[in-house]
Each structure stands twice: as structure tokens, then as C-alpha cells.
Amino acid sequence: MRRILLTIQYNGAGYRGWQRQKNGVSIQAVIEDALNKIVGHKTVIHGSGRTDTGVHAYGQTAHFDTESKLPLYKIIGGVNAFLPSDIRILNAEDVDGDFHARYSTRSKTYVYKMYVSEVDDVFLCSYVHRLRGQLDVESMKAAAKHLVGRHHFDSFMTAGSGVQTTDRTISKLEIKENGGIPKQITITITADGFLYNMVRIITAVLIKVGQGKLTPDDVLRILKARDRSLAPWVAPACGLYLESVEYGN
């Protein structure tokens, strides 16, 4: 038996998320179908985690087991030939039998992209979330500092995910602004794990700060309260990207 780890890029705009499901086409199902044709048997791929409908990935990871002795480059090329152009295998590597794409994860990094414009940009609208008006990026950065470190993120979690604990460590929360037209703002978050919708809720809260509807101190108060009703917002899926999954020490 051989275990292979895939690195996968996808444009989530056309899919009902990562996980195989009965109603609607998922990224997992499309990849498994292509993979089956190449390795010659039924496969199940185990992703590093799910992404929701419309969420994109630069570097999702997933492992699968196979008896195939095909060289890795033939697996990459073969699967890509059967995939639609909005999903691509970027890399494949052999890993140990005790490696698991989800449980061996050290950290993950997500990116959330937004732009500020009074009009939809016809090229960005499926890939970058549009905001109107003005955004005070310096206030957003001040608020973000409160969230870095180990905290209970109950206020930033959609219920129903059945997690054991709500404490997570955000090791990086960076907000960058470019000077182009339209103005684009990118939030990058690295953590040892994410609760359900955590990135999209943190983003929504930081946007409220940028719009002057919340202060950085309000964000600290919301964090400490551990009460989801204080932050009942979720930023849209279209701006969210799973940037990378980190393994090892």
C-alpha cells in the first residue's frame, strides 16, 4: 500500500464546496472520479478540511491510498487531464502510512480578499468581496492585534460543528492594502486550527471596525465574552482562499 499527498488548487465559484455530497457537484467527488481513472481502482481522498460552497484554494491538501505504482508525475498529469480547468493538482508526493492530511496538520493559512468600489468589478466579483464606502485599515490592524495568540474563539464560530474545544492559536493575522484602483485589502490568517466559519466571521468583524461600526476595543470585548450573538456576521464565501496547509515541525 502506498499513501500519496496531493496539493490542489481550485476556483470554488462553480462548486458546492469540498466535501462529496448528494445534491450538487463537489470538488472532492470530481477529483476522486478523475483519480479513479488513473489508478484503476476506487479511491477516497482525505482532505485537510472542508471548504464551503464558493470558497477557493491555492493549496488545499488531501491524501489517498493506492496500490498503483505509477510515477508521481504521471499521476499529476493524468488526473489533470481528466479534471475541469478550474481544479488543478499542483503536486503529488509519497508520504508515510501514518501521515494524515487532516490530523498531521501543524497549521493552516487562509486569505480573505476584498476591494472597495461603488461599482461591481466585472472581473473580481466571483473572486474578491466588494465593499462600498471607506475602510479605515489602521483601525482594522489595531483590532486584529487583539485576536493574535491563544484564545477561546466561541464568539467567532458558527454553531453546529461539534468541536471539543474552542481554543485556537492565531500565530499570524496580517492586513495588507494595495494602492491600486480599485483599492484591494487582503487579510491573511494562520492558526493551528480554525472553528467553523472562523475566518469569515473574523473578517466580517474587522470590516465593521474598518467601517467605524465597531472599535478595536469592541473586538476585544467580543472575544472575551465568548458569545456568538455579539458578532452575528459572516463575510461572503467568494473572497475566501485556503492558502496553504503546513505540516511538520
Add this chain to the structure above:
Amino acid sequence: MRRILLTIQYNGAGYRGWQRQKNGVSIQAVIEDALNKIVGHKTVIHGSGRTDTGVHAYGQTAHFDTESKLPLYKIIGGVNAFLPSDIRILNAEDVDGDFHARYSTRSKTYVYKMYVSEVDDVFLCSYVHRLRGQLDVESMKAAAKHLVGRHHFDSFMTAGSGVQTTDRTISKLEIKENGGIPKQITITITADGFLYNMVRIITAVLIKVGQGKLTPDDVLRILKARDRSLAPWVAPACGLYLESVEYGN
């Protein structure tokens, strides 16, 4: 009677080109349908020119006549509310009755975008043309110099467009390379007019030069021969953008 000039941005990936037609949805038809609802009567918009299936625009222009006394900002906002998110009116302005979006044109600028990668980029594939291998951008720039100025561009025209003359003046032909990953190359061409498929054929020829399949001197020879059979290539529509239409002196 009032004549209004629109500036229009569109993502051409979902359309059968600019011009209204029987089979397939066109950008012109979608805009006219939205406009009719706002001005309250049937309109015909006159574009600066057609764009083909899959071609994009940052700044297409079109004029129409109306009896409506609506302020311009209400026309912009009203039409955008009825347009799909991949077409947007960026501006509207009142113009003289003898102004014509096509015949008053002084010049137009097109941009052709490509990237170099062995793998499709899932976010770029509908918007930027992919090339494999290496591109020698310096050779492309040397070849481009031969095309600047007033020339007969018969070799760079698809037949059947019924033009009177084939001489056009290219006032700018610029090739830029960015240093990102994947490497992206952009060709910008400004001319007083373009023959059918001229930008896409010039681009295809410059790509051949970049790939070492033609020399810059070959391009001069092809230009002087005035023979389309020497350059039987057309770069794909997905990378082409109508950047702007210039009026006035």
C-alpha cells in the same frame, strides 16, 4: 432628442460577443434590454466596434439616443441594477448630436494578457491566455518595433471583413513582463483603427517570435508581403481586452 455616450466594462467569458444576434446572448442585447427599462422606450446602442465571443472590455463605448430627461447618475445606477454582475456601466455623458461612438473615434487601445505555466491557473484561465515553455520577451519587443507606424496590415487580418483599405497606424505597441509567479506578459496596442482579428494575429505572431519559431526579421518580411497565409494564427479570445476608446484631438 438627447445623445448619451456610455463607457462599459464587461467580462466576455459568458457572452457571444458584443453584437446582438439570433443565436446566443450578446452584450449589446443585454445592455439594450436593461436600458429600455430605465428610459421607458426601445433603444439601440451603437458601439465603438464589435468584440468577439469571449473578448473582454475595460472601457468599451457606445452611444444611444433618448427622449428621457433622467439625470446621468440615475441612468448609470438604474441600468446597472438590471445588468448581470459581469457587465457594468462605468460612466454616462451627454454628447453632441453629431458625435458617433464608432465614427468619431480617434484611436483604440487593446490589451492582450498571457501567462507562462506548465499548468492551468484555475483563476486565470478565462481571463489570461496560457503559454507553456519559455518566452524570449526581448525578441518579441524587437519584432514589435517593425509593426509600429503606418503600414498595410493585410498579413494580420482575417478575410471577410470588407474593409476599404488595409493601412492603419499603430502609435503604440508595448510589451511588458511582470516578475510574479506565474510570469505574466501583457501586450498593449494603440492604433487609429484595427482590421478584423488584427490584435489577435499580431499577438500570435509575437508569441511565435518569443518561442523562437520566427525571428524579428521574419515579422518584417511577413508585414511587407501583405499575405495572410504567412501568419495563419489567431491568439485565443480569452486574453483580449478592449482597454479604451479615444475621442477628440
